[in-house]
Amino acid sequence: MVDPTPSMPPPGQRHWRPAALSAVIGAHALAPLLWLSGAGTGWAIAVLLAGGALLVWGSLYPHSRLFGPVSTRLPGDRPVVWLTFDDGPCADTPALLEVLDRHRARATFFLVGERARRAPGLVREIVRRGHQVANHTESHPAGRFWLLGPKALAAEIEGAQATLTALAGAPPRWFRAVAGLGNPFLAPVLRRAGLARVSWTARGLDGVDGDDDRVLARLLRGLRPGAVLLLHEGGPDGRSARLAGRLLAALDERGYAAVLPPGEASTSQLLNGVRPHSGENRADSPRAPSSASSPARVG
Numbered sequence: 001m002v003d004p005t006p007s008m009p010p011p012g013q014r015h016w017r018p019a020a021l022s023a024v025i026g027a028h029a030l031a032p033l034l035w036l037s038g039a040g041t042g043w044a045i046a047v048l049l050a051g052g053a054l055l056v057w058g059s060l061y062p063h064s065r066l067f068g069p070v071s072t073r074l075p076g077d078r079p080v081v082w083l084t085f086d087d088g089p090c091a092d093t094p095a096l097l098e099v100l101d102r103h104r105a106r107a108t109f110f111l112v113g114e115r116a117r118r119a120p121g122l123v124r125e126i127v128r129r130g131h132q133v134a135n136h137t138e139s140h141p142a143g144r145f146w147l148l149g150p151k152a153l154a155a156e157i158e159g160a161q162a163t164l165t166a167l168a169g170a171p172p173r174w175f176r177a178v179a180g181l182g183n184p185f186l187a188p189v190l191r192r193a194g195l196a197r198v199s200w201t202a203r204g205l206d207g208v209d210g211d212d213d214r215v216l217a218r219l220l221r222g223l224r225p226g227a228v229l230l231l232h233e234g235g236p237d238g239r240s241a242r243l244a245g246r247l248l249a250a251l252d253e254r255g256y257a258a259v260l261p262p263g264e265a266s267t268s269q270l271l272n273g274v275r276p277h278s279g280e281n282r283a284d285s286p287r288a289p290s291s292a293s294s295p296a297r298v299g
């Protein structure tokens, strides 16, 4: 739940080296050669299992950096968090935006492309309120994301990127994988799209746990300066906004502000070619961009 090795690599995944992917492919190529060469079935099976273990670890462990960099928290030690909502937009979005306004909080919405196309007004409203739109695939292929081949993976990510860029007016800079799963072909696709992958420091597991108190306790256990907190849209009976309200109240009590990554602009600020000076871009005036000159990398 809580990642002990924080980092915040810049968007674009510029320094990815395909060593892990090469090792997986190499193991699967080497195993039959070993078997054919008479080196022994045992060695062939061992190499095959090692390659398989690498593939499974890199794909199923949400914070694994085996197949490319993953951000798990904001840099620095100030009492700020990066609040993120997955799986929208949906009927919850307006209520969530109200809650965020009430607490003068900023958030990043990891949206699903085809859901965004069905509710373009909600995407524009997220942008108008001073929040950030990010990429959460085109169709949310839960369960099989880690198994997608390079073409299908690119279609999921580039499809959502095109959809969200058209609706929000500026290209998303952040990507969150479905259920946090990895994929051996992910890093080059993200690099081409100019996206960086982020997982989380703490998640509430609100999609699988119906108990609000337990969900909040999970998130607050992971609370620390720079924590990335993950909640979802789409809970039953307005639960998503209710949970967000309780979380934000708890953050207020503890002196934490919900901000976007330092130096990062909200989508509306990107549209205006400006970014905040300080990175403490709390929603003091969510519809009034600051006067800095251009969006900066997060590093």
Ligand SMILES: [Zn+2]
Pocket: 086, 087, 136, 140, 177, 178, 179
């Ligand atoms: Zn999701």
